[in-house]
Amino acid sequence: MRPVARSSLAGDAVDVAPGLLGLVLESRVGGAVVRGRVAEVEAYREDDPASHTFRGETPRNRTMFGMPGHLYVYLSYGVHRCANVVTGSQGNGAAVLLRALLPVAGIELMRERRDGRPDRELTNGPGKLCRALAIGSDHDGVDLCSSSSTLRLLDDGYEIDGEVRTGPRIGISRAVDRPWRFRLPSD
DNA sequence: AAAGAGATGGTCT
DNA sequence: GACCATCTCTTTT
Numbered sequence: 001m002r003p004v005a006r007s008s009l010a011g012d013a014v015d016v017a018p019g020l021l022g023l024v025l026e027s028r029v030g031g032a033v034v035r036g037r038v039a040e041v042e043a044y045r046e047d048d049p050a051s052h053t054f055r056g057e058t059p060r061n062r063t064m065f066g067m068p069g070h071l072y073v074y075l076s077y078g079v080h081r082c083a084n085v086v087t088g089s090q091g092n093g094a095a096v097l098l099r100a101l102l103p104v105a106g107i108e109l110m111r112e113r114r115d116g117r118p119d120r121e122l123t124n125g126p127g128k129l130c131r132a133l134a135i136g137s138d139h140d141g142v143d144l145c146s147s148s149s150t151l152r153l154l155d156d157g158y159e160i161d162g163e164v165r166t167g168p169r170i171g172i173s174r175a176v177d178r179p180w181r182f183r184l185p186s187d
Numbered sequence: 188a189a190a191g192a193g194a195t196g197g198t199c200t
Numbered sequence: 201g202a203c204c205a206t207c208t209c210t211t212t213t
Contacts, residue, residue: 077206078196
């Protein structure tokens with residue numbers, strides 16, 4: 001179980017995104033350890049009409065233009081938080097949205113945070129997984145590659161069994177045809 | 188099993 | 201004032 005190297009996130013979001021599948025996102029927010037395996041992601045780039053960064057840098061999307069390996073957190077529909085892994089180089093506004101995880105550790109705490117919902121619904125959505133891992137707006141900009149962070153991206157050597165599935169992104173109204181959504185075969 | 192709608196607030200025009 | 205990178209509950213087949 002080693003932290004993910006920042007250099008592995010420095011490429012194009014569309015190339016980096018499928019490589020995030022199978023990695024482990026660890027939360028130590030609040031003291032307890034909760035972990036989930038990345039099962040579904042979506043890539044967003046600066047030249048992409050569906051991306052928050054398409055119209056340039058603003059206070060909200062500032063993190064996406066920063067260093068790769070940091071966490072970009074935003075408020076969705078005024079209700080839910082969504083978490084992204086920043087990719088690309090400094091100055092390039094791109095990131096990969098974490099759409100779903102598979103619970104790996106701390107499932108009891110996830111159940112509490114998710115109000116006793118069935119296990120398969122604990123982390124099968126971008127807002128849901130943030131809830132289960134207690135990710136809030138405070139965590140925008142956290143370095144996922146630093147061992148001292150409360151939120152980290154880890155590699156436990158998991159090997160994907162089968163072929164990564166791709167498809168169009170979800171919940172957007174522009175650039176709907178780009179097949180930049182990736183998920184594990186087991187889903 | 189699928190479809191519809193309300194909640195709710197920040198961000199940008 | 202419009203637009204959301206969503207979720208949950210309710211209503212209808």
